[in-house]
Amino acid sequence: MEIKRDFYLNKLTDRKGNGLIKVITGVRRCGKSYLLNTIFYNRLISDGINKDHIIRFAFDSAEDLSLIGENLIDINNSNRKVDPEKFIRYINEKISDNNTYYLLLDEVQLLGSFEAVLNGYLRKDNMDVYVTGSNAKFLSKDIITEFAGRGDEILMYPLCYSEFMTVFDADKYEGLSQYMLYGGIPLVVLRKTDQDKISALDNLYREIYVRDIVLRNNVRNQNEFEDLLNYISSSVGLLTNPEKLKNTFRGVKKSNISSDTIKSYLDYMEDSFLIESAVRYDVKGKSYIETPKKYYYSDPGLRNSRIGFRQYEPNHLMENVIYNELRMHGFKVDIGTVTAAERNESGSVVKKQLEVDFVCNMGSARYYIQSAYSIPDAAKREQEIRPLIKIGDSFKKIVITGDIVPAQYDENGILTINVFDFLLNPTEYLR
Numbered sequence: 001m002e003i004k005r006d007f008y009l010n011k012l013t014d015r016k017g018n019g020l021i022k023v024i025t026g027v028r029r030c031g032k033s034y035l036l037n038t039i040f041y042n043r044l045i046s047d048g049i050n051k052d053h054i055i056r057f058a059f060d061s062a063e064d065l066s067l068i069g070e071n072l073i074d075i076n077n078s079n080r081k082v083d084p085e086k087f088i089r090y091i092n093e094k095i096s097d098n099n100t101y102y103l104l105l106d107e108v109q110l111l112g113s114f115e116a117v118l119n120g121y122l123r124k125d126n127m128d129v130y131v132t133g134s135n136a137k138f139l140s141k142d143i144i145t146e147f148a149g150r151g152d153e154i155l156m157y158p159l160c161y162s163e164f165m166t167v168f169d170a171d172k173y174e175g176l177s178q179y180m181l182y183g184g185i186p187l188v189v190l191r192k193t194d195q196d197k198i199s200a201l202d203n204l205y206r207e208i209y210v211r212d213i214v215l216r217n218n219v220r221n222q223n224e225f226e227d228l229l230n231y232i233s234s235s236v237g238l239l240t241n242p243e244k245l246k247n248t249f250r251g252v253k254k255s256n257i258s259s260d261t262i263k264s265y266l267d268y269m270e271d272s273f274l275i276e277s278a279v280r281y282d283v284k285g286k287s288y289i290e291t292p293k294k295y296y297y298s299d300p301g302l303r304n305s306r307i308g309f310r311q312y313e314p315n316h317l318m319e320n321v322i323y324n325e326l327r328m329h330g331f332k333v334d335i336g337t338v339t340a341a342e343r344n345e346s347g348s349v350v351k352k353q354l355e356v357d358f359v360c361n362m363g364s365a366r367y368y369i370q371s372a373y374s375i376p377d378a379a380k381r382e383q384e385i386r387p388l389i390k391i392g393d394s395f396k397k398i399v400i401t402g403d404i405v406p407a408q409y410d411e412n413g414i415l416t417i418n419v420f421d422f423l424l425n426p427t428e429y430l431r
Contacts, residue, residue, distance in 0.1 A: 049102065234307050237294055278334055280334065373401070388414055417429060
């Protein structure tokens, strides 16, 4: 069964021939390779591109490496990169005319001097280059430093809820429950039973994500690293910082881990696209507050797997899903803070800091969004909209709830919508 990834396919199609290296990044197993080598390849064919003008090469494929005289086992055992000269000779042999060739390269960070090789192809008028990779340290950061503005990054996430629902055989309510539980990693979604899904997630986490981060970054104390993973997984959507985490380790684990080491570990997690951090933004003061931050998982199933499915919290998971949806659509997402002066019960004026779950920016567009799993009464609604009212500007303000309610504006101009309508058609409300 093929899962359509039209959102990303359209991004690639729109960037054809733009003179830049199209770099698809994202957490491992989110579908990057399938998008590039199957979905986009088939689009090129349907657009009339001859197969001999589409060159596909996967640097983690034993079969492909054998074509250039390389051996995958030898490379893995020696921990070296693929010889760029061998690869360049192979590509040169494929080029026979001046028509455009489409170069689709998978896991390109395994190629030695890949930045120089790709920059070289950009100097050829008949080469259109597309690559995938799994680690920001070798890709996203090098786009800025090595590609000198010639890299065009497409950040890919696991299946969003609307993509998930195209292959889920039940209603949207059960669908969201399953999605928040098992997530959107394609190979997990296509498993038939709950046990198969749990087993797939557990294996992925243990054999791919943890192992990859530990080996790539030479993590010396894997136990401490995994303890930190457990803490971050159990505290999705909660404010924290390395100093606070250090104190937790000392109090609970009797560990002497430093805040610098914790920061490094968090950076490793973000570099692998396993988690993302959101910083606080003072809405009225128009300034950023670098610490503490909130951390969100790129996939809720991975988060649940890490803590053994023992801490299913729909409110935090829904918030995580909304965050991912906003990031997928290209928004920069911050945590908003609003300072309000109010009178307390004794009549004294006190300053209170209120929180807006998400401040979303894209160009000149801005949205303020609150995530509320349930709004059972007027008191809860007052709690949710109070920060939005205190902002006092004219940008659109939205409350997303798990309650089944019709989309409607209140007297303050605040839109309330249910999470199903939002996730199935976010562009309807973000425009």
